[in-house]
Amino acid sequence: MKLIDIIPVVRMLLSDDGLVCCKTEAKTDVSDSETACISIDQSGDKASLITALQAQLSQAAQPVKTVLVKGKGRISIDAPRDEAGFNEIIKNRIVIITGGAQGFGGGVAEELFAKGAHIVVTDLNEEAGDAMVSKLNARGQSNKALYVKVNVSDPHSVKEMIDQTVMALGGIDVIISNAGILRAGGLDEMTPETFELMTKVNYSGYFYCAKHASHVMKLQASVAPHHFMDIIQINSKSGLKGSNRNFAYAGGKFGGIGLTQSFALELMPYNIKVNSICPGNFFDGPLWSDPENGLFIQYLKAGKVPGAKTIEDVQAHYEMQVPAKRGCRVGDVTKAILYAIDQLYETGQAIPVTGGQEMLK
Numbered sequence: 001m002k003l004i005d006i007i008p009v010v011r012m013l014l015s016d017d018g019l020v021c022c023k024t025e026a027k028t029d030v031s032d033s034e035t036a037c038i039s040i041d042q043s044g045d046k047a048s049l050i051t052a053l054q055a056q057l058s059q060a061a062q063p064v065k066t067v068l069v070k071g072k073g074r075i076s077i078d079a080p081r082d083e084a085g086f087n088e089i090i091k092n093r094i095v096i097i098t099g100g101a102q103g104f105g106g107g108v109a110e111e112l113f114a115k116g117a118h119i120v121v122t123d124l125n126e127e128a129g130d131a132m133v134s135k136l137n138a139r140g141q142s143n144k145a146l147y148v149k150v151n152v153s154d155p156h157s158v159k160e161m162i163d164q165t166v167m168a169l170g171g172i173d174v175i176i177s178n179a180g181i182l183r184a185g186g187l188d189e190m191t192p193e194t195f196e197l198m199t200k201v202n203y204s205g206y207f208y209c210a211k212h213a214s215h216v217m218k219l220q221a222s223v224a225p226h227h228f229m230d231i232i233q234i235n236s237k238s239g240l241k242g243s244n245r246n247f248a249y250a251g252g253k254f255g256g257i258g259l260t261q262s263f264a265l266e267l268m269p270y271n272i273k274v275n276s277i278c279p280g281n282f283f284d285g286p287l288w289s290d291p292e293n294g295l296f297i298q299y300l301k302a303g304k305v306p307g308a309k310t311i312e313d314v315q316a317h318y319e320m321q322v323p324a325k326r327g328c329r330v331g332d333v334t335k336a337i338l339y340a341i342d343q344l345y346e347t348g349q350a351i352p353v354t355g356g357q358e359m360l361k
Contacts, residue, residue, distance in 0.1 A: 001042050001049055003072040004163055008216050009046075010067050010075050011170035012224035013053055018080030019092040021118055021144065022170030026073040036065040042072055050223055075170075081142040083116065089342045091116030092143070094169045096161070098152050098209060099179030101128035103285040104234060107330030108176065108337065109145075110136065115338075118143050120165050122150040123179070144169065152179045152205030153197075155212075162212040171220055173227075174341060175213040177206045178234040182287060184298040186245040195248045202252035203259075206233050210263050214272060221270040228271045230341050233260055234333070235276040235350060237358045245304050253278075257350045264348030273347040275340045280354035281318055283327030288315075324355030 001009075003026060011022050038056040042049060057064060067075040080092045090112055097112075099105040101123035113119045113136045121136075123129040129147040136145035146168055150161040165172060180202045183194050210231050217229045238246060239253030257276050264274040282288060288295045296311040305317045319325060336353045340346060352358050 001044075001046055003042065003069055004166055005046075005219055006040075006042055006049065006069055006072075007075055007166050008171040008219040009050060009223050010053065012220045012227065013050075013057060014064060014067075014077055015080075015224065015227075019094075019173070020080055020170065021078045021092070021094060022075050023078070024073055024075045024167045024170070026167070036060075036062050037068060038064055038066075039068040039070060041070050046222070083142060085114070086116030087338070089115075089338050090174075092118070093173035093341075094118045094120070094165065094171055095174040095176065096120040096122060096165055096172060096209075096213070097176045097178055098122045098150060098161075098205070100176075101125050101132045101147075103287055104279065104282055104330060104333060105176075105178040106132055107285075108178070108334055111330060111334040112337070113141070113143065113145055114139070116141070116143055117174075118169055119145045120148055120161075120169070121145065122148045122161050124149065124151055150179075152177075152208060153200035155208045158205070158208040159212050162216060166216060172213050172216045172229070174230045174232065175209055176232045176234060176337065177209040179205060180234070182246075182249045182295060184246050184295065184302050184304065185248070186302070187247075189245075189302065190248055198248045199252055202249065203255050206256050206259055210259070210274070214263075214267055214270075217267075217272050218270050221272070225271065228273060228344050231263065231267070231272060231274045232337060232340055233274075233276040235260075235278045237278055237280050237352065237354045239276065239278055240350065240352060240354075240358045245302055260350065261348045268347055273340070273344070275347060276350045277333060277336045277340065278350050278352045278354065278358070279333050279336075280322060280328040280357050282329070283315060283318070284329070288327075322355040322357045324357075326355065328353055328355065 065077050095117045097109050100109045100121040109119050121132050133145045133147040148161050148164045151157040236253045238250040239257050243250040260276045296314045305314050308314045332353050
């Protein structure tokens, strides 16, 4: 087995008393003279390695803090911790959030970190990603936050994101595929290049995240059959109903729900649940409110709202379509995410969080 595949197995074997996280150093000059340490040989197949690990763990005189993989590296164990305010559903879970530096993703990162999750903020925007992680770690909590740069439209970049997470923290319990882009326009305005870009980010990016994260999750499931894990796509109300002059976005989101249902059927045998969260409009975030390229200004220019002359006209139009008479908020989405994680019997679903604007049929 490769070192990168051994790490999640080690993590779960050492998580009987609560989820641990692990930091791995890839090096060949490791010594087995450390205390609270066991040593394994990775030259055999997965079954023999797991058997050897389980035997050494059962014979250990004290809690194991280090696992040495001969000729490969050192896996250092960080025991689970608890603090006042940590949420039993999410604490000590390792959570990747793509597009987690700002907007919905950034807000969700802040809320889940406050509840005790280890958060991996992944984003193309390095400055915003570093700032978010600094903000989280400045809270002084025992859980960890780190930033990994990723381009979700590039499968190699997504694979590297997964590998960096495993090396730094030991595995993956939840991945939230949130990164997305939106360029409004009807058939006359939409270029093939823009359509292809949106499809790569919003549709293919979700596939890449599910593909590479599920590999790690399956390894964890092989030694922890009662541990449930989650792949969650942040979809949209546009994935539940067509959107005028917004077909490139809506089409990708409709396709995303098809992926969710199909992934759910394939992955449930490994206790990997797959669900989509379909938020209503997040009017307060940069996607809508950015003064240069936000949806309010895009829709105004595209003439999507008949008679609208100002950004305020566009916003009022969309607020009036919601029975709750407001846009979706970060807390609304976080509650839906926690529900999807906590509900062990829920998979393959598109969960609307729209203030009543869109309902399941």
